[in-house]
Amino acid sequence: MVNQTLLTMKQPELGKLIQQHRLSKGMTQEELVERCNINVRTIQRIEAGEVTPRAFTVKTIMEVLQIQMPTKDPEMPRSAVGSIFSTVDRRQLWWTGIAGVIYFLVSSYEVFWNIVLMADAGMQQPEYFTLLKAVVLLSYAAFAYGFYLIGQRTNNKVLQFGVVFLILVNAGIIGADIYSGKVVGAEDMWVGVFEVVAFGVSLVPFSIGLVQSKRSFGQHYQIVGVLGLITAVMFVTVIFTLLGTLTWAVFDIACIYLLFRQAQGVEMPKQEMESGPFSMR
Template identity: 30%
Template sequence: MNSIGTKIFETRKSRGLTQEELAELSKVNLRTIQRIENNENEPRGKTIDLICNALEIDSTYFTSKAEQKTSESISSFIINAVFLILLNLLLMSIIGFLTLDSNANINSRIGALLLSFFIPLFIVLFSQKMNPLERLLKFGSGFLAYIVLLIIVQGLKDGFILGIRTGLYLCLILSIGTLYYGKALQKLMK
């Protein structure tokens, strides 16, 4: 990626100007031009305008790239947020279906227990550089929300009893614990 100084240097050369000539045309100090072209300084608005006027280019030539980068970072943030929300909903749905469904039997509850351990373990394996708390907030927020939703929908007493009886709380706590302590578990397995 080209910096502003590099772009100014390339444009000045293509116009056949020396640094001294550019400094004289733009009414900017020669040493400032040298520092900008050597990427020692980042020019401010008025300096960019003076240089752009002397080089006969639009100042948005330099700023449009920065705005585009900001736009890309916002869009990637939104895409990541939507993906994480959908992933959390999917994980919640799988565990909830296997434990709370009226047709859930011991086999589906054991499957839910195994998935509650192995899915978060794979998440830990693929997010090694992530802080445990960050991993828990990104991938475990759905599990935490499920506990709260169950208590709100069923009531405190009934929600607690239903979560214990079906094994849902055990699955959710196992998932949350694996997400947070996954690196320690991985070290124990080695």
């Protein structure tokens, strides 16, 4: 479509091309500004051909608009080719990965107490248990947001829905415990069964969304998504809940890995780079 790179283009052709790609994605200048982390006036002047931006600014805009450059270009690192995440996006993904680590550590302790309290109704829960539950919920929401961002950037509606559904179900379960001041399922076995099944069901759309992300990021997402579906089945059947708790831990670790991997800037699969709507030939 274009036989020269944006880095060597001059104004006003550069501004016109950027505007063309922005409009083709249905993106406003404000949305582009938010994702590129630059001034709105700067975008306006670039598109108007009034200023020639720095190479770093051009590269950032290219990443957001998915404008591909030839990999032989010495000024363009391969890790940036095919990237659909801006620098700001990758920074957010990094922090959501950190939130995932916090969530995993805190939730592991919470699960231990949940099991103890449900196994022995006479056991006294620690005074800080409510605070522990709140930290688990907040860290999980921050962790899951990373995948909502991934779904948003790849237009993966299933993944976005899965994240929201998963957070709402977890909020309901943890919220009930916080409101009552105890693990609800510890006093009523059927409530405990309902919570386990509900959690298993909540994993399904999220896991399917991960599987669908294979088209954008490769088999890593498919493998993790399948593991999530296996975990969901184990929780839904109830009798395999203990085994499901183990696979759930592996699933969480794998999800944390995906976020950190994405935060580092990973190339899209080769076939998508060659056939993408913004490929430069």
